[in-house]
Amino acid sequence: MNLNIVVIGLSVTSSWGNGHATTYRALLSALARRGHSVTFLERDVPWYRDHRDLTDPDGWKVELYQSLQDLPRLFGADIRNADLVIIGSYVPDGIAIADWVTSHARGVTAFYDIDTPVTLAQLEHGLDYLSPAMIPRFDLYLSFSGGPALAMIEDLYGSPLARVLHCSADLDLYQPRETPELWSLGYLGTYSADRQPQLERFLLEPARLLTEDRFVVAGAQYPEDLTWPPSIERINHLAPRDHAQFFSAQRFTLNITRADMRALGFSPSVRLFEAAACGTPVLSDHWPGLETIFVPNSEILVVSTPQDVTTILRDMSEDTRRTIAERASRRVRRDHTPDHRARQLEEYYREALTRRSRSARQAHKNTPTEAVELKLGLS
Template sequence: MKLNIVVIGLSVTSSWGNGHATTYRALIEALAQRGHHVTFLERDVSWYRNHRDLVKPSGWNVSLYESLSDIPRRFGQLIRAANLVIIGSFVPDGIAISEWVTSQAQGITAFYDIDTPVTLSRLEGGVDYLSAAMIPRFDLYLSFSGGPVPQMIEEKYGSPFARALYCSADTRLYTPQQAEPKWSLGYLGTYSDDRQPTLEQLLIAPARSLTSEQFVVAGAQYPESIVWPDNVSRIEHLTPQQHPMFYSEQRFTLNATRADMRALGFSPSVRMFEAAACGTPIISDRWPGIETIFKPSQEILLVSKPQDVFEILRDMTDERRRTIAANARKRVLAEHTSYHRAEQLETYYLEALARRQRKPRKLSEIRPVQVAEF
């Protein structure tokens, strides 16, 4: 089975300020390795244009577009002929693009929600990349969140077929590096208002107590008003190629979860899989379903307060630390690589195709959208 796949996503060319790029790169590289032809369409915007870090794709294509009207004008034939068209979350003008794609595409259409907890928490009030009315029009809803969430999307929003498609680690890039740890605890992630209190509690507070230890926070968009302890280093941005060494230079890495993700649960961050693949043990806040991803105390360390982190950093032996890291890496290699996700997507595609063939969509279920509306 060799598929022609079109992905319209937030960004694949730049990982600056977003977690979408590494998720897309890992999945698409694996799909290309499995023989599929993939084209990624990305809006050309200044904040990604100025921070592009994509190494030349091997076996897949990227096309940049300037405006909404470029979709039907430049890529209409490509989209109509594709076996599978995927539209991602946070795509500019995502609702209008979805309207046109689901009306015109002959193949399977899918919405890949890399931001499921955020989407569901705000959908009733309105988000500019997806509407509740659009969800039943996609053949497939790929959810960043697992557990009971896909079934809820089917039951509450009328998706004909919703399945979890977690992020993953590209284990060709994310591997252990030969490095001596220089930071006791580190964190990699873009600034977020609702995540900062967790970072304050689980990294900055321990840093203030353990003044002889070194800590690090890497990521974009942190306000200048934040007062960092002297033993917390700041790195504005790291390209994905720099991530493996960064992780390998930490004794532990922190997973700090956004409020919407923590409330919904079953929403692992891509950084968890990438850090584990690099052989770095993870300290994480608690949320429902995390035990379905990594086994607590055996593959991941769960904490609730600064004292928990303090005790781990002060008391845990290197032998146990390495054992937990090795167990987590083993779990990623067994279940959470980009090749696992590519295989899952193939399976979902075949299931969605079979469902459509059993029950063709009625014309009344598809509201035509004229290209002129763009």
């Protein structure tokens, strides 16, 4: 089964200030390796244009467009003829694009929600990229979140088929690197107001207490007036090609979950998989469903207080640290690679196609009876 796939997403050319690019790159490369033809369509916007870090897509292609009107004019035939058309969350003019795609695409249509907890929390208040009325029009809803989110999407919003498609770690990029240990604990993530209190609790406060240790925070968009303890090094932006070296230079790395993700649960961050693949043990806040991704205190270390963090940094033996890291790395390779996600997507495509074909046959079967009833005035 070799599919012609078109993806319309937020960005794949730039990882600056977003987690979408690395997720798409890993998935699309895996799909291409499995023999599928993949095209990614991205709106050309200044903030990604100025920070592009994708130079050579691996077996798939990227096309940039300038405006909403460009899509039907330049790519109308591609979208109509594709076996599968995927629209991602946070795409500019996403609702209008979804309306047009679901009306004109002949193949299976899917919405890929890389921001499911945010979407479900804000959907009734109005979003730029998705409306409740659009959800039933997609054949398939791909959700970054598993667990109860899938039933909500189907039962409350009428999706004919909601399935989980988590992020993953690209093992070509994310693997242990031989590098000197520079930091006891680090964090990689774009600034978010709802994550900042957790960063204060689990990294800044331990940094103030363990003054002999070194810490690091990498990520864009942090306010300039933030005060950092002297033991914390700041890196404004880190390209994906540098992530593995960054993780490998830490004894431990920190995962912080956004408030909507913690509330909904079952929403792993891409950094969990990437750090684990690099052989760096992860300290994480707790959220429902974490145990379905990694085994707590065996493959991942769950922390609730700053004291939990300082105790681990100060007292955990090197043998225990390495054992936890190795278990997490094995888990990623067993369950959370791009190839796993590509095979899942193929399965979901077949499921959606079968469901759509069955619905079409049922509609065709019912048509003659309905026509007769109308002609005889019985309806």
